[in-house]
Amino acid sequence: MIDLNHGSGCIYGQDAPRPPIATAVSSAIDAALTARNRAERPRTYLRIRGLADPGCPDLLFHPDLPDFDTRRGWPGLIALPRLVDGTRAQGIHRTFLLDDASAKAPAGKKMLGSVADAAVRLFAMPADGHLGIAEGIETALASNALFGTAVWAALSADGLARFQWPTGTTRITIYADAGDAGRQAAATLSDRLNRADIPNEIVVPLNGDDFNDDLMRGARAADYRPEISADEPVGIETSTTVAVPAPGDPDALIAAAEALTNPPELAALSSLLGRLALARLDP
Structure with a gap:
């Protein structure tokens, strides 16, 4: 065990500054x-x-x-x-x-150090271009065990929302964290993928826990239902009964946000968040 306070083998002395x-x-x-x-x-x-x-x-x-x-x-x-x-x-x-x-x-x-716009490539890029993305390393490994998808780890909710997919990506499955931050990040990424015409789906853990808990409880892939289907990409016309206006109309965007249900549908939230970002408004 390395003791950073005492001993000749310590890496940092008690009064030493942090290393570069x-x-x-x-x-x-x-x-x-x-x-x-x-x-x-x-x-x-x-x-x-x-x-x-x-x-x-x-x-x-x-x-x-x-x-x-x-x-x-x-x-x-x-x-x-x-x-x-x-x-x-x-x-x-x-x-x-x-x-x-x-x-x-x-x-x-x-x-x-900086890990902005980066992800941990826990598995090789699949030949068919179908990639999975999750926030944490354990979530990514558990999602791979459950679904067989090559899942990378974005390391945070912000990292997932800003995930930069590589050339050759044909489809993405988003394994969302439970909770508002995780769902909002997944919805934001889904909207970006929709704009890039990349089929995608959002899968959430069972019982509001996380995919690793699901795995340890014996869950199987058949137990899950995608909240947004890759076969039916989300669009403004079909995602919600609340009309989502163009990003050039901030007042209308704010009104649309106030009209969302609580909790909001991921499809509606996905489209709205993307347009708020384009309008440079904070969600």
């Missing part, structure tokens, strides 16, 4: 690559959650991942996000685990 981000990113990746065969506890974390190691070169396992805030090291996962052209983002995503790998550590999940 680029240095910390490089050091974390190098250590994970060196210790990959000794990092069994992070793999145990996945197994406990019913998930398999995807064997992805962009998901690394670290036996003693340093965290400056808690001033110690934890077993952990390091994800290496990539931009739409396949190049590595400057930052990384870290998941800190308890010493027995039974759950996340108090340090939780943290970004280090």
